[in-house]
Amino acid sequence: MKVKKGAVQDDGTQADSPTQGPLYHVPVLFDETIEGLDIKPNGIYVDCTFGGGGHSRGILEKLGKDGKLVAFDQDEDAVSNLPADKRVVFVPQNFKHMHRFLRLHKIKQVDGVLADLGVSSHQFDEGDRGFSIRFDGPLDMRMDKRQLLDAAQIIATYTEQQLHKLFEQYGEVSNSKTLAKHIVSARQQTQAQTILQFKAMISPVVKGNPNKYLAQVFQALRIEVNEEMDALKEMLLQLNEVVKPGGRVAIITFHSLEDRLAKQFFKNGSFDESEDDNPFVQNNKEQKWALVNKKPITATEGELKLNKRSRSAKLRVAERLF
Structure with missing residues (x-):
């Protein structure tokens, strides 16, 4: 859908360009994610998948003037959605490089990390990106x-x-x-x-x-x-060093492989399911993470009606214990 600059959208906000804001991507589980992160006004937060900036805007609304948001996105189209906000540091890279670029920006640890692992609506709706079965275009599918x-x-x-x-x-x-x-x-x-x-x-x-x-x-x-499974594993393993004790991580997944990796990491600190399944193996590892919600959070009926792409979304929120 094309929207003229300054046109009023269905949600009553103004659209700056056809690819910005809600038209670029409708953020799934928005309220649940922002609430789950339990944002501190002066905290430092990471959005691993900036995209249209929907979740990032929610974080920025909760941050005070001394807060900071580090936004990662390897898709060059995401740059056009960046807000004119001095609290935002944008890194045009895959989130698997999170720890490295936080150090480059002299950030040792953060108060929270968000990763929405879904493909954005914008990427699905652009035929030349090759993500969607609905259009013809190059058989591409590269995020970067x-x-x-x-x-x-x-x-x-x-x-x-x-x-x-x-x-x-x-x-x-x-x-x-x-x-x-x-x-x-x-x-x-x-x-x-x-x-x-x-x-x-x-x-x-x-x-x-x-x-x-x-x-x-x-x-x-x-x-x-896009080597998505490897990138997710690398990012999860970096959380032990990146997130402060008491900090929170919110991971939104869209298929069972991603959700299983997140669940196992927060439960065991690894991706090995066998330890829980084998009654003869004693696991003496100290739990560094505690799931805020025992079961993953899914979209409400109201959200499902507004955004069909939210039907497979699952949100897991975990808190760093020590």
Whole structure:
């Protein structure tokens, strides 16, 4: 939807540009996230995924003049959404580099960290980014356009075993083995450089609801292109050094793999589930984190009606104990 500069939006606010504010991305679980962070007016906070700046604006409203917000985003489009606010430090990098860039800005520890791991509405709605099954465009899916690997290269170069693994693990595609075998065979006769070409390539093996199937396939490719699981693990492991005792972390996930990583880290300080499952293993590790909510927070009926993309969102909030 195009909105003229200064036009009044449905929520009564003014739109500065078509890509700013609510039009760029509707922040999910907004109130629950801001409340969960328990923001101190003079605190230092990190938004790992600035995007349209929705959650960041909520944090800034709670901060006083001496507070600070460090916003990370590797997507160059996010820069246009930055507020003219001296309390904001913007870092145009992946959040896996959080600790390094906080040190560069002479910040030893922070009072809170937020990571909304969803793809922004803006990215889904821009056909040339290659994230959505709804448009044609390059088979890209790079969050950071500076990196070399894109989805088209994965389809063209990955082995059958590599493709099988990523579709099975990251997309939970029911016939991932068949899909991988078909791609390796089909790419000998045809290229898949665009979304339409790729959809046509795999159409003979699509199972069940085509939209759901393709969404799972695209999710798997996006996660692989952007190394999302590795980046999340690296960021979580840095929290022990980055967050002050008493500080809080809010993680919003959109699929089970992400949620499982966050849950296990806050529970065990690692990503190993076997310790809890094995009654013969005694875990003597001191708990550095306590979940503020035992179960993940999900969207209310009201939010689901306003924003369908919130249906798979889960929020976990944890507090650093020592």
